[in-house]
């Protein structure tokens with residue numbers, strides 16, 4: 001549970017100008033969306049933080065599973081506050097993955113956090129964080145960056161498809177990690193990464209590709225209508241995933257990544273599970 005002091009320190013030590021704190025929400029992204037509709041665009045830099053989510057959302061139709069000790073928050077950023085051309089917005093989720101990876105390493109010295117396109121963060125081959133970026137298409141635009149980090153939670157009671165692939169930082173570090181301090185670190189690294197993106201966008205793909213967990217792996221990128229298989233070569237300067245396929249190099253702009261193990265597709269997602277129908 002965040003203390004009054006910790007909540008105050010979030011606005012003092014980071015770029016956010018307002019903290020919207022809740023003991024329980026369905027989804028911090030839903031709440032950020034609601035705030036965006038009330039205060040269209042402008043300079044808004046609001047952090048929505050919830051101790052508990054009852055209907056966390058993952059990418060696509062997936063749900064995001066979390067329990068006590070998971071850090072769940074969303075950033076609502078107005079286009080003016082971002083100060084980045086809209087064409088760079090798709091890259092922001094990649095920058096966010098880097099920021100989370102860098103912050104995690106501050107708390108687990110000696111480890112290397114990796115990123116999985118488009119923006120999951122892995123430690124010791126286990127998913128420790130997922131990011132859901134959503135934006136408006138209108139001119140008065142905003143961006144919502146929803147971030148879930150497995151910090152001090154256990155996976156008791158989690159669906160098998162979650163517990164077999166995810167891990168919490170406290171289990172890896174074998175000690176409790178301050179969620180408030182980690183959150184400050186994530187926001188500070190994000191501010192830095194957004195500055196880098198604004199001044200030298202081409203640096204992003206080099207830094208990101210160095211951390212790419214799938215580099216050199218045989219993978220498939222699956223969309224609703226197609227599946228493209230090849231060896232992952234990192235990302236290009238536009239943030240597209242590069243695949244070396246039988247017919248040459250291909251760029252993937254969207255899709256779900258799956259590892260190909262002995263010619264078979266394996267699932268490579270965690271903390272998320274298909275929506276119940």
Ligand code: BTN
Pocket residue numbers: 026027028029030053055056057058059062064071072073074120129130131132146147148149270271272
């Ligand atoms: C994924 O792995 O598919 C992305 C998961 C994103 C989860 C976070 S938790 C905070 C924010 N609110 C949500 O409903 N989802 C994101």
